[in-house]
Amino acid sequence: MAIILFDDNAHQTLLPLTYTRPVADLRIGILTIAEKWTKYLNKDHSFHTLDYLQAKFPVKIEEDNLFINGAVCPDEGLLEAIDKLQMGQALKYNDQLLAVRLNQTDAGNFDTQANFSTVVNYPGLFVSLFYPEDIFRNNDAELRKDFALITKGRTSATISTTNTIIGSDFFAEEGAVAECSTFNTTNGPIYLAGNTEIWEGTHIRGAFAICEHSQVKMGAKIYGATTIGPYSRVGGEINNAVIWGYSSKGHEGYLGNSVLGEWCNIGADSNNSNLKNNYSNVRLWDYSTQCFRNTGLQFCGLIMADHAKCGINTMFNTGTVVGVSANVFGSGFPRHFVPDFAWGGAQGFEVYAINKMFETAEKVFDRRDHRVFGETEQNLLLKIFELTEEYRRF
Incomplete structure (x- = not known):
């Protein structure tokens, strides 16, 4: 079948x-x-x-x-x-x-x-x-289900005694490395995949999962329910975020109630807001209706699609959607919807030339286990560039 x-x-x-x-x-x-x-x-x-x-x-x-x-x-x-x-x-x-x-x-x-x-x-x-926010909203429930599915009938590998583990719902695959860190599972399970590294001084509260070949840098503070996908590196403060893979948020700064796609990069000291000053419901850009939609959520941060990036000290407003291959930089808050293949920031945007985007993607792929940015991936992005043209009327 x-x-x-x-x-x-x-x-x-x-x-x-x-x-x-x-x-x-x-x-x-x-x-x-x-x-x-x-x-x-x-x-x-x-x-x-x-x-x-x-x-x-x-x-x-x-x-x-x-x-x-x-x-x-x-x-x-x-x-x-x-x-x-x-x-x-x-x-x-x-x-x-x-x-x-x-x-x-x-x-x-x-x-x-x-x-x-x-x-x-x-x-x-x-x-x-x-909707995109359903991913971080349901991440806690799915983390618990996946943890039970993956670890059923198995025994965790042993990690260094320099760590402190609180509670019993902790599982490390062979090859996972952690030193001088705390893992609190009283609010949810914690899963470390093979060939992952948790650097010194990290504090993690479940539910939490880190997938293969990913790293958490020194002094990071991570709250549940958070998932770090494969071949990623993270640091700073993270709360209820899902990072799919091959992405970096390697420095200080806050990421909360958010979803990051693959091949994304968050610059140093960048932050997103996940709560409005007036505590009202957050609205998100909806491609299907081409207008902003009330999520019904009080906490909603950043939705960032594949290949998107931001420079240092970027400030994302509550409920910001960043499209495929967008590149955001500069001072001030960029708009709540950054179109696909947009280049710029609060001072204005222009089109991110597709050939320039391809040059960057080739370098980024090579940095991750020498992957090749091939014809299939290029053709896919060319099609998305065409499909999203209407949003780039700067």
Whole structure:
């Protein structure tokens, strides 16, 4: 059976985070949504997504195909309901398609709006992503689920006795290194993946996870629920943030109630606000409606898409959205919505020339385990540059 993770209209409402990936490739908790389904089902997966993304995330169709909504995080109740699906049957929660089992012919014509022969209504609750802020809002719950999934029946590796561990929900993979740091698990579990480093003087409160080949620098203060993705380096003060991977926030400064994509860089002493001075609800730019949307949240910080960067001492207002490959610098507060491939700051923006962006990306990729910024990645970004042109009318 092929497991195919499909995109529905959440792909639009989760922009700009999903310009560069299918929804199921979003990281929440310790794992991406796709990795969660792979572990729960013990099967590999592919993606059914927009045409321009399929070159990087191809779909694989077989005789028997189980399509699962990529915005939905798995749990035992969903697994039980999906496992009972017969050929042609669909599982729905109200109008949201959760899963459908299709033969090879029907799979080739898959459409989320199709009328399926038999519909089973799912009565339970589950975690599903629809807006960018849903990622940090649900990160605590998903961290706990992923921690239980990954560590079940296993024993943590031993770390240095120079550390202080409070509570019992601590797990380190072989190769994780920490010295002279405190880990408080009384409010949530703490997970250190292999080949990670926690430098001296760091204080971490759970729930927290750091993924492979990442580092926390000396004296960092990290509060739950926070995830540091693979090949990243962080420092300063971080609270309830999800950093997907290959990104750096290596210096002092505050990051809170935020999501950072891959290949991002936060300059030294940069900060984001996560609470308005009048304590009112935070509004975020919504690509699907092209206007600002009331999140209903009092705490909401920075949403930064892949390849975006900011210079030293950047100040981000409460509820700022920074698009793909934007480059922000200079004094003052930049606008609440920084378009994709924008170059500038509070004094104004211009277009970040695509050839200049490619030159930087090649260098950044090489710094991370000598990865190659290849044709597939370039073509994807060229397409996003075209798709987002309307926002760059400076």
